[in-house]
Amino acid sequence: MKLRWPTWVRPRAAIGLLVVCAALAMGPLLHDNIYWHNQLTLTFLGIAAALAWNWLGGYLGQVSFGHAAMFGVGGFAAAQAQIHLHVPMVPAWIAGGVLAGLFALIWGHPTLRLRGPYFSIATIGVGEATRLVCTYWDAFTGGSSGLSLPMQQNLKHQLYWYGIALAAVALAGSYALRRSPLGLSLLAIKSDVDAAGDVGVSSTRLQDLVLFLSGGMIGICGGFYASYFSYIEPGNMFGFDRSISWVLTGVIGGIGTIAGPAFGAVVFVLLQQSLIASYPQLYLGLYGMLLVLVILFEPLGLTGLALRVLHRARPDLSVTGVAGED
Amino acid sequence: MPAILRAEGLSKRFGGLKANDNVSIALEQGSILGLIGPNGAGKSTCFAMLAGSLPPTSGRIFIGEREITGLPAFQIARAGVVRTHQIVRPFANLTLFENCAVAAVQSSGLAHEEARALARETLEFVGLANRRREYPAGLTLASRKRLEMARGLSCKPKVLLLDEVIAGVNPAEAREMVTLIRRIRDERGVSILMTEHVMAAVMSLCEHVTVLDAGKLIASGTPQEVVANPEVIAAYLGKKHA
Numbered sequence: 001m002k003l004r005w006p007t008w009v010r011p012r013a014a015i016g017l018l019v020v021c022a023a024l025a026m027g028p029l030l031h032d033n034i035y036w037h038n039q040l041t042l043t044f045l046g047i048a049a050a051l052a053w054n055w056l057g058g059y060l061g062q063v064s065f066g067h068a069a070m071f072g073v074g075g076f077a078a079a080q081a082q083i084h085l086h087v088p089m090v091p092a093w094i095a096g097g098v099l100a101g102l103f104a105l106i107w108g109h110p111t112l113r114l115r116g117p118y119f120s121i122a123t124i125g126v127g128e129a130t131r132l133v134c135t136y137w138d139a140f141t142g143g144s145s146g147l148s149l150p151m152q153q154n155l156k157h158q159l160y161w162y163g164i165a166l167a168a169v170a171l172a173g174s175y176a177l178r179r180s181p182l183g184l185s186l187l188a189i190k191s192d193v194d195a196a197g198d199v200g201v202s203s204t205r206l207q208d209l210v211l212f213l214s215g216g217m218i219g220i221c222g223g224f225y226a227s228y229f230s231y232i233e234p235g236n237m238f239g240f241d242r243s244i245s246w247v248l249t250g251v252i253g254g255i256g257t258i259a260g261p262a263f264g265a266v267v268f269v270l271l272q273q274s275l276i277a278s279y280p281q282l283y284l285g286l287y288g289m290l291l292v293l294v295i296l297f298e299p300l301g302l303t304g305l306a307l308r309v310l311h312r313a314r315p316d317l318s319v320t321g322v323a324g325e326d
Numbered sequence: 327m328p329a330i331l332r333a334e335g336l337s338k339r340f341g342g343l344k345a346n347d348n349v350s351i352a353l354e355q356g357s358i359l360g361l362i363g364p365n366g367a368g369k370s371t372c373f374a375m376l377a378g379s380l381p382p383t384s385g386r387i388f389i390g391e392r393e394i395t396g397l398p399a400f401q402i403a404r405a406g407v408v409r410t411h412q413i414v415r416p417f418a419n420l421t422l423f424e425n426c427a428v429a430a431v432q433s434s435g436l437a438h439e440e441a442r443a444l445a446r447e448t449l450e451f452v453g454l455a456n457r458r459r460e461y462p463a464g465l466t467l468a469s470r471k472r473l474e475m476a477r478g479l480s481c482k483p484k485v486l487l488l489d490e491v492i493a494g495v496n497p498a499e500a501r502e503m504v505t506l507i508r509r510i511r512d513e514r515g516v517s518i519l520m521t522e523h524v525m526a527a528v529m530s531l532c533e534h535v536t537v538l539d540a541g542k543l544i545a546s547g548t549p550q551e552v553v554a555n556p557e558v559i560a561a562y563l564g565k566k567h568a
Contacts, residue, residue, distance in 0.1 A: 101432065181431045184424055184427060184428040185431075185432060187419050187420055187428075188428045191406075191420065193415075194399070195411065195417065196400075196428075197399035197403070198399050198403055198408065198409055198411075199403055199408065199428065199432060199478070199481055200403035200404045200408075200429065200433030201432050202401075222335035326357035
């Protein structure tokens with residue numbers, strides 16, 4: 001049987017993704033600079049999480065300030081599975097992700113009836129409540145002292161490649177959600193949920209589906225994070241600043257675009273890591289300024305900026321219709 | 327002719343207010359039925375119940391033999407009853423083609439490529455094909471109303487509910503709109519239930535007219551019968567003119 005791509009997949013995009021992944025995967029074979037190695041691994045994690053956040057916040061316009069809840073649930077579930085059930089690392093991440101996705105559905109199914117700022121405020125409550133419950137839930141999170149994961153040989157090298165895979169899966173997911181027939185329905189819901197219903201878009205089911213995928217992917221990221229640092233504690237995993245960082249990366253990179261949040265994540269991680277040693281709080285200040293500039297001048301963030309430059313250089317290229325053009 | 331859309335004893339209460347009180351409507355296959363009445367008579371509430379945006383307090387709704395009472399809006403759209411909005415609600419972040427494509431993909435029951443072809447063809451049908459790559463923000467009100475109708479038609483409906491699609495456009499555009507509505511029925515075979523304040527359009531398009539006043543059905547018949555009905559005149563102009 002011959003493998004056929006769906007009509008909405010551009011071969012160029014698929015090949016491009018594979019080439020970039022292959023090039024990045026060569027990294028550790030060519031150099032052994034541990035600093036850049038770690039830096040890139042964290043960047044891949046940031047990319048995957050920012051893209052997953054964007055499925056809900058960008059495609060559906062339901063901006064969540066509580067995604068750290070799923071990050072933590074996925075992380076601790078994966079850690080528990082590895083410590084007590086001796087599940088191998090990757091299946092443990094996936095189990096953690098599924099659990100995080102289901103957890104997202106439990107609070108999200110009722111909450112997604114709210115829209116815009118009302119939904120966002122509800123997610124702040126969910127995030128903080130989850131953090132508090134989990135801080136006191138010793139059996140699940142080890143309480144304030146946290147959990148230590150089993151040590152493994154050569155883990156950091158493995159995780160570099162898993163990180164590439166994670167980011168690639170998230171990017172492919174972003175592409176599929178946006179460009180498949182589903183993508184138009186999501187944008188219709190974002191624009192006008194009632195009018196979307198009137199033309200047959202089942203908004204409740206689609207919103208639940210996207211929330212499950214988004215929460216699940218964030219949960220997998222939590223599992224990855226737990227393995228990477230091999231020690232996790234609730235205050236960090238469920239931290240509000242973690243949720244905020246995904247909102248920032250999404251908005252600055254280009255909310256609702258396919259790959260924008262990935263750029264946002266690259267800038268965020270690099271700024272954070274290069275400034276945190278000398279000026280611990282400065283990167284947040286810089287990021288805040290970027291946020292203000294984006295909101296004032298370029299609603300599509302870095303992606304919008306790139307498209308403008310591209311459009312100036314090549315006015316013949318249409319840069320507005322990102323997907324589903326006729 | 328059998329009724330394609332039938333409402334039996336629909337009522338809707340908002341607290342103490344009866345917005346619709348025991349309204350029964352039958353739309354015959356292939357016909358155009360007008361639903362008229364003064365402002366606040368309950369026309370839009372009636373539409374909202376038929377399209378599933380509001381659940382009725384009591385009463386039943388059928389499409390053909392199938393009961394659709396209480397189904398959510400998206401299922402009613404897929405079952406073949408699609409509404410347009412009095413105040414147009416295009417998807418601002420989608421191109422005209424994408425506006426229609428999303429409706430066709432979700433509700434026409436066609437496979438993906440055929441659904442997209444239907445969306446293209448429907449835009450052609452309402453006269454917006456050359457602007458299919460544009461966004462709705464650049465359209466005039468009349469064109470947006472056409473888009474609203476094209477999006478509805480892309481669902482491949484059995485029944486189209488048109489909520490004041492003529493009101494608010496200039497006389498030349500209104501004449502074109504009347505022609506378009508007639509073509510939807512004649513060329514697409516879609517039965518139409520329309521509310522409208524522009525009486526000239528109602529008189530020329532509708533085979534039957536049903537009149538609502540204060541939530542109650544007060545008259546029903548051909549347009550000529552209805553405009554001569556003393557109760558209808560009283561509802562619009564006051565008792566001394568009846």
